Amino acid sequence: MKPIFMTYTKNDIINFCVLMVLGLVIIPAFIKTEYWYTSILIPWLCLALATIGQQIVMGYTGQLALGAAGFMAAGAFACFNLILRVPELGFFGSLIVSGLIAAAFGILFGLPSLKVRGIYLMVATLASQFFIVWMIDKFGWFKNYDSSGIITAQDIVILGVPFTTPLAMYLIIVFVVTILTLLAMNMARGSTGRNWMAVRDMDIAAESMGVSLLRTKVQAFAISAFYCGVAGALFAFTYLKSLEPVAFDIKLSFKILFMCILGGLGTINGAFIGAAFILLFPVLLNSVGNNVFHGAIDATIISSIEQVIFGLLMIVFMIYEPLGMAKLWETIKQKFKSKKSKK
């Protein structure tokens, strides 16, 4: 029998414990302002989860897919309708089923990957982005016939207890993200992940060794869409608190793609680092721009300069660290370790 969990080294367990203490004890104990939860931590974890989904299909399986936001929309609207129409499921039940619904879309739009590859696949998967958003817009049922087209997300209630404060929602997200991240790491290290990487590195060789291309690719798309779906539902229910197809437009798909590439393809921690960079750096630049240069420079110019700086930073990072920021992190760790051992 295969072991369910791969064996872990002592370091892995220490890292895990440190992160858990940080996420569940230190942050809730020391961060009191709502802003940090609602505008930094919650969207960061949600988008990091979606980026893990993108990592699975792009970083591990090597399939250039662009449509993560579409799957997020599918997950978000599925969750809304499940809570509305099947209240017996409960929040976590709805979350899982909405992930599965997104996964079904993932399988559907992953099928072209058997025929087309590379940049052409990217164009083919774009269809998912547009189709899902169009479908939600077109058929009123998905939005419960709301005249305005933007619906309010229900409050999260688990076993009769409402989870509406920023801290409570943050804890829910930490819980979901931890489980799914552990699962993703296990998959990536296990035979599933080896199959993905085999397909990524050379699909013909993988096939001749007995790896089923159909199964591996479709599986990767399904799991990826599952992650995106759950992330989308969380994003809508905890961050936006409203559901609107426009929020899941092509720009968000691109953002997730950039998070994936900039964080480092084929790494799980890269998803977190990349999401942090893409999401938080513009916020930092904007607050610096507004605080430091307030009144000194025309506000319109500041806003434009921020975008220029952000674009430049991305280019510089890509040139000098093409393996992504996860690699940068590794190098720093290595240096630290070698310094220690020298002593």
Add this chain to the structure above:
Amino acid sequence: MINKIVKKLLSALTMMVAIFSTFALPQTVFGAETQYFPVASSRVGPYSAMGTGYYGAQIDYMNYVNMNGGVNGVMLTWQECETEYNAVKTVECYQRLFEKDGQRIVVFDTLGTPGAYAVINRMAKDNVVLAQYGYGRTDGADGRVWPWVFNAASHYWSQIAVKLKFMAEIEGGIDKMKGKKIVHLHIDSAYGREPLPAMRKICKDWGVELIEISIPPPGLEQQSQWLQIRRENPDWVTFWGAGSGMNSTAMTNAARINFPRDRMMYVTFGAAEEDMYPAGDAAKGTYAVANALPGDHFPLVKKIKEQVYGAGKGNLADHKRIGSVYWNRGLGAAVMWIEGMRNAQKMHNKVGKAVTGAEFRDGYEALNMTEARLGEIGIKGMVAPFSISCANHEGAGKFAVMQWNGEKFDQITGWEAPLDPAFIRGLVESSAAKFAKENNITPKQC
């Protein structure tokens, strides 16, 4: 070698940004009581013309108020945050701007329906007034269900009703409208669809055939839609777009198929100089409506130009835009903030002191902008006189029709109300009641 230098530079840069942001001193007026306002501007992207004009005017007006002794001695402070007309970023900006130096915001203005919807449910809990100046969630006009949301000045359902009334006048009466064909050409978003519930009902009552054609954002490509319009050959087109690119593209396309421009009615957020100039001659004759008329002849506009821009404190880079549609609209919105604050001070015995969100809400709800008061402020004629009440958060509900003459807008009608305001109000109330029922809200008694 270069690798190392760049890496060092990068880390130094990150450090510097981090340090700067912690030491960044927010701008404060020392030694005086202050009231803090958020400016969730949208200065970059396809909707920049809207954002720079509208928020520029709000900042200009706040500067003007400060230069004239504040609001009964209370100085105004503000902070800006860039939303890019994006709902996700608007939520972040709302949270970021929420509190400054221990003072909370009392009002929030997203200048965008997507952003308004994204924050609308936080208003009651956070005690913040959502001031939607002619945009946003229409049934917010029912103050019994939405005590914290205001539509003043005038929402999209009144706007479409006024447009249909104007068409009927030109065609020679409502009975002449029977059998006519109208195309509603709109951006494919909640904002583009917002007028439809009212429009569908009126068209059905009048026997008008309504054809809905949508344009995916950002709407720079409209060939197929205009081919369809040519096939349908409608009598009128109501255009519901956003962003100068989309708005001017529609006019050039209309010119290409020879659709008469004086059979096109533009939405308030397409009815600005910045939307017309790019289309050149193709724009001539286009109709549009306004909830705040353009022009720099209003006394307040003149004073701001003199005092604020004279002192080099103006927010607009291009001074020619003072008195333009978006700038005047922002001015109208800012005047309402300050009047609301003045009322709140008076009502709660806090003259010369800062007010809280709940006090501001009361003051805003008590707005009564009579012709005389508008005259005192110096914007008589720029906006329609209006008052807000506990139940009715819409304000005037009136619009003026303008026509572009190639250089500027000519005002064609006075302030027009819908033919049947009670009917529009009924729609608002039933929509709000549906929302209240779905979300277990007990409407307030007024």
